[in-house]
Amino acid sequence: MSKNEFPPLFGDGGATPEFVAVVDASGQTSLVIDQGLLLLTAQFVRSGPDLILVGKDGSRVLVINFFSS
Secondary structure, three states, rough: OOOOOOOOOOOOOOOOOOOOOEEEEEOOOOOOOOOOOOHOOOOEEEOOEEEEEOOOOEEEEEEEEEOOO
């Protein structure tokens, strides 16, 4: 799976998602995800070095290079 391909989530057929936020974790020791309660209820999906948070409403947040360090 290439960096720009995402696994199918919630039966969406693997369409490229649009993100409500994109955060770059490169070189960071902490991150702020300003999306309300999303962190408490989201599905966490690894996509290569990146993390995708998927809310119950289908909203998605991409954290680039989350798993790189």
